[in-house]
Amino acid sequence: xxxxxxxxxxxxxxxxxxxxxxxxxxxxxxxxxxxxxxxxxxxxxxxxxxxxxxxxxxxxxxxxxxxxxxxxxxxxxxxxxxxxxxxxxxxxxxxxxxxxxxxxxxxxxxxxxxxxxxxxxxxxxxxxx
Ligand SMILES: [Zn+2]
Ligand SMILES: [Zn+2]
Numbered sequence: 727x728x729x730x731x732x733x734x735x736x737x738x739x740x741x742x743x744x745x746x747x748x749x750x751x752x753x754x755x756x757x758x759x760x761x762x763x764x765x766x767x768x769x770x771x772x773x774x775x776x777x778x779x780x781x782x783x784x785x786x787x788x789x790x791x792x793x794x795x796x797x798x799x800x801x802x803x804x805x806x807x808x809x810x811x812x813x814x815x816x817x818x819x820x821x822x823x824x825x826x827x828x829x830x831x832x833x834x835x836x837x838x839x840x841x842x843x844x845x846x847x848x849x850x851x852x853x854x855x
Pocket of ligand 2 (some may be wrong): 748795804814815
């Protein structure tokens with residue numbers, strides 16, 4: 727029983743680590759189900775919470791959209807496309823540093839922070855017109 731739980735958790739972690747697409751719980755569920763057909767969506771959610779609490783993954787909230795999961799746990803900036811629902815990393819070390827400095831300079835005990843930019847990705851932007 728315990729072994730199976732560990733195996734399920736490891737599979738879920740592998741799925742999150744295997745992609746930079748910032749998958750949703752339901753797409754992780756679809757992937758894991760191909761290996762463990764008996765797994766339930768509830769189990770996937772539970773394990774994602776445990777993995778997040780253990781610091782293996784981070785959960786990203788994108789407004790009203792479904793939450794996404796990311797195996798890169800250092801705070802970094804995300805870009806969310808409202809048109810195709812894709813989430814990508816914004817690679818800018820200076821921006822990350824400034825954001826981290828801003829947060830550490832705050833007169834408050836910040837437990838986590840995230841910055842998400844919203845709009846249309848270049849692929850979607852070039853599709854229309
Ligand atoms: Zn897009
Ligand atoms: Zn990310």
